[in-house]
Amino acid sequence: MKLFTKYNRINLYVMALVFCISGLIYYLIISGVLIQELDEALLRYKNRTEVFIKANQVIPEFNDFEEIQVSALKVTHASDKSIKTVRMYDTDEQVTEDFRQLSFTVKLNAQFYLLTVSKPIEGTKLLINVIAITTIVLLLVVILSSFLVNQSILKKLWRPFYLTLNELNGFKLDSHSLPKLPETEIDEFSLMNKSVYELIQSADNDYRALKEFTENASHELQTPLAIIRAKLDLIIQEENLSDGNSSALKIIYSSVQRLTKLNRSLLLLAKIDNGQFNATERIDMKERLLEKVEQFHELWTAKKLVNSLDISASFLKGNSELIDILLNNLLSNASSHNVSGGALYISLLNNRLIVSNSGSEVALDRTRLFSRFYKENLHSQHNGLGLSIIKQICDRSGITIQYNHLGVTHSFMLSWE
């Protein structure tokens, strides 16, 4: 829910409540005042009656009082005057109405008379109508005005906030540029922007430092690796190594080889991250793929893989070197994770490349598939970087990659615009 919608909704509820309560209070106050006025009129009438009785010594005739209904009853004893609201039938208007009724006793010739004076409480209905209409109209006015205020003023006030939000939305740590947060006169927003900017800056620095660390560490490893390898290359030239030594050397050699590969892969990832492969060109994928197929052919024959190819013309705009590495990795994977005598299927059609191979019946873990150092088998000779390199290159080159698993067939589908 948008901030304004939420705000408007709360505002509406509160306003409605406030107006209902204030309407009720108005009604109570105004009707109170009216009744008091009525009561005073009735009391004035009582006084006038008493004065009249004292002067004339008769109970006055009660015919001609407009609206006011008066009755006199003979009673045995005096009672206190009382004033109350009753419902009575109004003979003039022929409806039952609320009346304010004053009862008092007068004494004339040792006889008590109970005089009752009733006056209709007029205008209450009108009052309620007026108040209700006023309340609703005012409520509408408030809603309308707050809507207009939100539209113009609030939107303007919150503009810097939304600009910041927009900038942050499109921001990625590896994008090489920090977001441009808008200048604003509002203290809260400028404080927020400052904090956000500092946060991003420190995250960016950390990220950069981490990346540089990986890159530097890999670079620093190159020289010792080069020395170890060179020395090994010399040792294995010796004519008379013992069996034990030569088998130990064999293991050392292949371990150094793995280390070198790992290092090279890490460096490659760092270099892709650093955008060192930004130059793009139109690449004839068919030509490239056929080239690779030729390269891998002997390997497939050795593994007795049944390969089927379905390759038609397709082009891709990307970095030549990266696409080369991508195809190498895809085909290497499909070959080395294959089973002896398994199948390998490559299809290139309409900007879509599918590479499938036979493998285990268990699907790869989709959530971790492309993360670094992911291995299905912990003791695998692979360094677990192949797929994350593939993913990284796809991301850089605008290629969508999808993994599918059906039966014993694992396939990767790459598609691009």
Added chain:
Amino acid sequence: MKLLIVEDEKDLSQSIVKYLGSEKFICEVAYDFHTAMEKIHVNDYSCIILDINLPNGNGLDILKELKLLAKDEGVLIISARDSLDDKIRGLNLGGDDYLAKPFHLAELAARVLAIIRRKSFGGFNQISIGELVLNLNEKTLKNDVEEIPLTRKEYELLLYMFSNKNKMITKEAIVEHLWGDHTDMADNFDFIYSHVKNLRKKLINAGCPDYIKAVYGMGYKFVIS
């Protein structure tokens, strides 16, 4: 022929000297920038193996100096900072080839020989070993009588072995040479075996002695006296 190895890591440069040095090659070593500058002014080399990151200076400046001196030395750049920029700049400044550390000494030897061949024979050359003649322009192999048909990979493998004759080349080095850095073959080297076997068979069928020997199960050696 004289080679100059400009590399500040003594262990590495000495290993290179030991591997490349033979009655055919005399290797000189420079451990820093100034020594290297001095040597290129005084001597002529068939090939210079040049590290870019040196104490007191940058290997690329040595390349520039060579250009200024109008010397026609072949230069193989080796660098630990395997960056595309370095590579492009090095090659633009007159380097002949680029090899990232760590490398196989066999690969280094093959590259150095390729540079020397290009430089000294003007790109038109052939190598003969025993009764075999490898024509580098046509990429063909002939014995006295006829051409021995080789696949592209077999040709490359044979040339690689020629360049490292009497040296053991590991299967890993062969894979990297023939299929490149970023091919992840992991533990599968069986196909190298069948590859070598085919090449060996072709050579023997053509009437050659069995030059290719398997060593320690680690690799192969092209043995010729």
